[in-house]
Amino acid sequence: NAGVTQTPKFRILKIGQSMTLQCTQDMNHNYMYWYRQDPGMGLKLIYYSVGAGITDKGEVPNGYNVSRSTTEDFPLRLELAAPSQTSVYFCASSNRQGAFEQYFGPGTRLTVT
């Protein structure tokens, strides 16, 4: 099992550009999450999904969109990149409701200039 994989590993965007961060898990987990981590800070939840076709906002959803068409994939979309979105983005998954044991991908480091 590869676990949770994320692509790309690094990306530089210009202000106003758009991009999609990819996340895939092969553990058949129903629950998937997107976090951002700013320097010296913990992780903050952007969006989450409790199953295919169901998504909901987390703590910091503004400027992002998600979709969940399959159990395996949970892409994160930035439509109009802003410098405030410069961060490291982590995708995670878990296998049961209320599961606290989330498994994280290696992250995508995004810089918006």
Add this chain to the structure above:
Amino acid sequence: GQQLNQSPQSMFIQEGEDVSMNCTSSSIFNTWLWYKQEPGEGPVLLIALYKAGELTSNGRLTAQFGITRKDSFLNISASIPSDVGIYFCATMNYGGSQGNLIFGKGTKLSVKP
């Protein structure tokens, strides 16, 4: 909102020394989790605690769920260079939907050989 306060913010220790760090909150929680993040990687779950007063070990790591349910402690005995990383505490965000975690800002551990 609910906040987790971790201390110390960073530690510089000699190989072989023991390490103690803690996580506190003004709110009561039913779960405490400890994650480790190595440079360029996503967080990895070390220990999960589900009951007040619980003491759980994972190799040289020992974590305790505070009896007041407002804090947790992580100890590392006989540190080695590969213990280097950022240690995060996390718990369940009752303000959100199930499975959403909130994270402390982390304790950065440096180990000098």
